[in-house]
Amino acid sequence: MEENLVIVESPAKAKTIEKFLGKDYLVKSSFGHIRDLAKKNLGIDINNSYKPEYIVSPDKKKVVDELKKLAKGAKVVWLASDEDREGEAISWHLYEVLGLKPEKTRRIVFHEITKDAILNAIKNPRFIDINLVNAQQARRVLDRLVGFELSPLLWKKIKPSLSAGRVQSVAVKLIVEREREINAFQVSSSFRVGAHFNIVEPKGKVSELLAELEKRITEVSSAKSLLEKLNGAEFRVADVTKKPGKKSPSPPFTTSTLQQEASRKLGFSVAQTMTIAQRLYEAGKITYMRTDSVNLSQTAILGSSSVIEALYGKDYVHTRNFVTKSKGAQEAHEAIRPTFMENSSIDGNSTEQRLYELIWKRTLASQMADAILEKTNIRVSNSNTPEIFVATGEVLKFDGFLKVYMESSDDENADEESKGLLPPLKVGDILDLRKMEAAEKFSLHPPRYTEASLVKKMEDLGIGRPSTYAPTISTIQQREYVIKEDRDGSTRISRIIVLSNKTIKESQKEENFGFEKSKLFPTDIGTVVNDFLEQYFKEILDYNFTATVEAEFDQIAEGNMIWSTMIDKFYKPFHLKVDDTDKTGERSKGERVLGTDAVSGKPVLVKIGRYGPVVQIGIATDEEKPRFASLQKGQSLETITMEEAMDLFKLPRKVGSFEDNDVVIGIGRFGPYVRHLSKFYSLKRGVDDPMTITLDRAIELIEGKRSDDKNKLIKSFAEDPEIQILNGRYGPYIAVGKSNFKIPKSKDPASLSYEECKAIIKAGPTKPSKKKK
């Protein structure tokens, strides 16, 4: 029996620490929290100072039993959970549940998993900080009260199974408000005028200088008249300035910045990033992936600088200590970094390798020298007007950290002027105008959130924690408050005026805009829930609510406030409001009247119906049933027009008949379709319009699908008609009834024999072909 039992939160951490501590220490993990508030009722005794009722979670029973046994036999139990509010509470729960005695219990903490840090922690034990534990209990109880009182209200007033909470409801609000800003956005346009000059350098090299008119012009007429005035003007370099500049590397990754960069650079969802990072962590490749700290251990800094020196030389080394500045950071861990800086790459699948390399580069770059730039500014005047054209250039004098890593920007519309080296010009040089172009540019609405940019925003507001960013993003999508999807853009006309060869020509260009890729959109139910909460519980949705209660949790942690008093102050008025809303609040359906149907004279309205958002003509009475039509993907209660609503009643429509059967066009769950003989054929996205499609085109789609289906069958067998080799979306596969089997890459699908197929079926795992919901 070991003398010492050390308990940490994560099993991977336990494994590492055990190596540092040697044979007298047994290191075990609690796998996070071991107990939580009971789920039935509130799990809180409201009338008894909010006394929490804690229950060991069913999936933790085994761990707790084992720890109990080990603790009994140990001389000293070392509680080594993280040094933050939650970690302190975990230690306290362990202390309580394991029935530990104060004299044989030590509380230790460390912020980095290095031998020195651990040994130092063992030398400096303390006892559990009950104030910090109480701050956690207050946090836990508050979240339960908010979540478990608001959610049932939503079930009653909107629809069952909905949820609300301090964190998720604010995340939804951000999306809803952004969408409204976008809807209210007024597009404006202005003309940017660019002058292209031919430059012949002293050695005969020919290049071009692009200079832009300093101001923007709003009217076409003014743009045109400016070009007319400048026709034949003499252009002259009025000023050349050079300014030094520098760029510094970003700090190493935290959970939030890793999620953002993995999304921008690798296209990963936040959940995907966390799953991959977890695997890297468990394999000992990186440090802990749920952190809000940008701090690096001394070991990591030294490791980085020796790698940098070996790869790029001493000039590239510039070690730094970054300071965490995000709101509410608790800094129990290091930044996310490679365990061994000398490994620039690792074994593993391609996503693991790419994420690792991203982390390696970011960490390395954070300890590298600034990049040194020289910015050049050339101002060009002209003989006919006082207008000034400006060219800017940027030359990298020393690349520094840029050799390794450049952070990406969320702003996809950022001007990608490739600022390079400008030709050598001096004041007074006369320039030869090749062409001048005034192009109409449109203003851009605020960008929709991606999963990752929403995480960034939440972190900025201090809402949520590294361990909850990904789950929260999933929850609001699971509740269908928010949907992540692509949306088609549209086209608009941009006007262009060109001056070349002394003549001015006007033309137009069609440009695409508004295409969205993997963006978060509010659903109608999300919007209705948000508006309901905003109406009755404004203070909870306030962006500062978390910050305000966090300040009070800090007071509790400092011992300056009693936690139950803090909760009582919040709960009394909150609960009254819940009761009041329950009694007097109306059912919320997001109803909106669009107008009156010209044919029947009945009112036309939209609302959330039993199966989702609908348009309704007429009001239900005893004699009469209203007509209904579901809203389509991309339409919303808030923005649908009367005309669009009425169009929904035009489908499904018969366009004619084919092979003596009706051909019907409609819109279903998977988009617009042609129906013929109870079979469905999808319309081509972006090509066919269900309102205008002709019979001929519909027949073409039917026949196209029929021939595709014929090609789908690669081979069938006389021995067993159930078994078929088919061509699917992901390549050839074997189908047996409803189960599918993968064909090994080494085999040629077309030449598989019946016996070989049988073998594959026998070996392969049977998967049910589709999950039914």
Add this chain to the structure above:
DNA sequence: CAGTGAGCGAGCTTCCGCTTGACTT
């Protein structure tokens, strides 16, 4: 899997933060 659109009303849903598997695709 693509027609539905009510209220006799069982029993259930739900929060945030710590962790990792056991499950599918």
